[in-house]
Amino acid sequence: MKTLMxxxxxxxxxxxxxxxxxxxxIVSGLTFAGEKVDKTLSAKTDGVVEIHNVRxxxxxxxxxxxxxxxxxxxxxxxEEFVFKAQGNVILIEVIVPRRNINYGxxxxxxxxxxxxxxxxxxxxxxxxxVKDIKGGIDLRTVSGQAVITNVHKQLYVQxxxxxxxxxxxxxxxxxxxxxxxxxxNIDSNDIRAESVSGDVKLILSNFDNLRATSVSGDVxxxxxxxxxxxxKLSTVNGDxxxxxxxxxxxxxxxxxxxxxxxSNRMSSDEVIEVFPNQQKLSMTLGNGSGKIKIGTINGSxxxxxxx
Numbered sequence: 001m002k003t004l005m006x007x008x009x010x011x012x013x014x015x016x017x018x019x020x021x022x023x024x025x026i027v028s029g030l031t032f033a034g035e036k037v038d039k040t041l042s043a044k045t046d047g048v049v050e051i052h053n054v055r056x057x058x059x060x061x062x063x064x065x066x067x068x069x070x071x072x073x074x075x076x077x078x079e080e081f082v083f084k085a086q087g088n089v090i091l092i093e094v095i096v097p098r099r100n101i102n103y104g105x106x107x108x109x110x111x112x113x114x115x116x117x118x119x120x121x122x123x124x125x126x127x128x129x130v131k132d133i134k135g136g137i138d139l140r141t142v143s144g145q146a147v148i149t150n151v152h153k154q155l156y157v158q159x160x161x162x163x164x165x166x167x168x169x170x171x172x173x174x175x176x177x178x179x180x181x182x183x184x185n186i187d188s189n190d191i192r193a194e195s196v197s198g199d200v201k202l203i204l205s206n207f208d209n210l211r212a213t214s215v216s217g218d219v220x221x222x223x224x225x226x227x228x229x230x231x232k233l234s235t236v237n238g239d240x241x242x243x244x245x246x247x248x249x250x251x252x253x254x255x256x257x258x259x260x261x262x263s264n265r266m267s268s269d270e271v272i273e274v275f276p277n278q279q280k281l282s283m284t285l286g287n288g289s290g291k292i293k294i295g296t297i298n299g300s301x302x303x304x305x306x307x
Contacts, residue, residue: 034073034105037081043068044088046135048120049113052093055125056106062115062132068092069112076104090117118153127162136171145180163198181217189226199238214238218299225250229290236297242266243304250290254281259298266305 043049043066051058056075068090074081075096082093094107106126113119118135121128125143136153139146143161153171157164164175166184173191175182181198184191189208193200196215204210204223211232212219218238224245225231231250233240244266256262258277264270269283281303285292294301 034076034107035078035081036072037074037109038069038071039083040067040069041083041085041090042066043085043090043114043117045114045116047088047090047114048118048135049090049111050092050120051111051122052091053107053109053123053126054094054096054101055123056094057108057127058121058123058129059110060119060121060128060130060133061110061112062117062134063112064115065112066114067112068114070109072109073105073107074109075107077101078107224248225290225292227287227289231290231292231294233294234296235299237299238296239299239302240294240296241302241304242292242294244306246306247286248290249286249288250284250292251288252281252283252285252292252294254283254292254301254303255295256280256299256301257295257297260296260300262301262303264303266303 045066049068070083070092075094077096078094079097080095082091084091115132115134119133119137121139123141123144126141127144128139128141128146130137130151131149133151134153137151138156141159141162145162146157146159147165148155148169149167151169155169155171155173158176159180161179162177163180164177164182166186168185170187173188175193177198178196179198180195182193182195182200185203187205191207191210193202193212195217197217199217200212200214201220202212206224206226208226208229212221214235216237217235219233219235220241221233222243225248227249233242254262256279262271262279262281264281267283267285269281271279271281274280
């Protein structure tokens with residue numbers, strides 16, 4: 001190589017050295033792998049597990065041990081890995097540089113936590129799976145899908161760009177996605193589900209309070225409103241469907257804007273045409289103890305009863 005470089009002009013020398021350097025960088029990038037991790041800490045039964053991560057794939061699983069165990073592979077760009085106890089809190093954090101992180105792989109982790117612990121998650125671009133937690137979760141992600149199964153007590157889930165999927169879970173719920181769907185099969189008395197640009201689809205048992213809204217998406221709810229309960233469904237540019245499993249006691253006010261319409265299969269009450277090109281429906285179901293309010297500007301509303 002030295003002999004070859006000696007016979008090349010200076011300009012060609014610089015080009016050759018640049019090519020060699022680029023080659024070394026590429027090879028280094030291809031062969032670099034994230035650090036493996038397998039660590040365990042003792043935890044309290046009523047404790048909190050706090051997780052921070054920038055990118056990757058994280059699975060959180062509840063178990064019967066009073067321990068937090070983390071296994072898998074850390075982010076290729078990891079600068080520091082924090083895993084420590086602070087009082088009743090177990091802190092897990094993968095720290096990466098603030099500069100460009102568009103190369104290399106993110107963290108790929110499986111985290112086992114005591115079932116009775118609460119789990120707090122703050123991530124940026126991370127897909128999340130959480131299951132078998134009795135202490136509730138508070139989950140925030142910028143970009144990533146959140147799949148939650150068999151989680152109870154309370155569920156606060158917020159994502160900017162990603163879907164929220166809830167299965168077999170219960171407790172007070174606040175579910176919010178800016179650009180993604182909110183889909184749930186849940187048992188909760190108090191639910192608030194919102195999406196700006198995505199559908200909201202909920203299958204519920206009996207509930208006292210429900211607010212489900214979307215700006216540009218459909219809203220579909222199946223469940224049973226309890227006596228003296230409150231239900232509010234709304235969308236700007238989408239369809240709404242509501243189906244009750246059995247008879248309901250509530251007063252209902254339904255409105256559809258100029259681009260919408262109402263189909264009432266819940267009672268014999270008739271839809272009224274309102275100028276200009278709008279429809280409304282007011283009805284009392286049973287003893288009228290609860291409240292139902294439904295509205296769309298540009299979409300159809302379908303109401304279905306137990307029959």
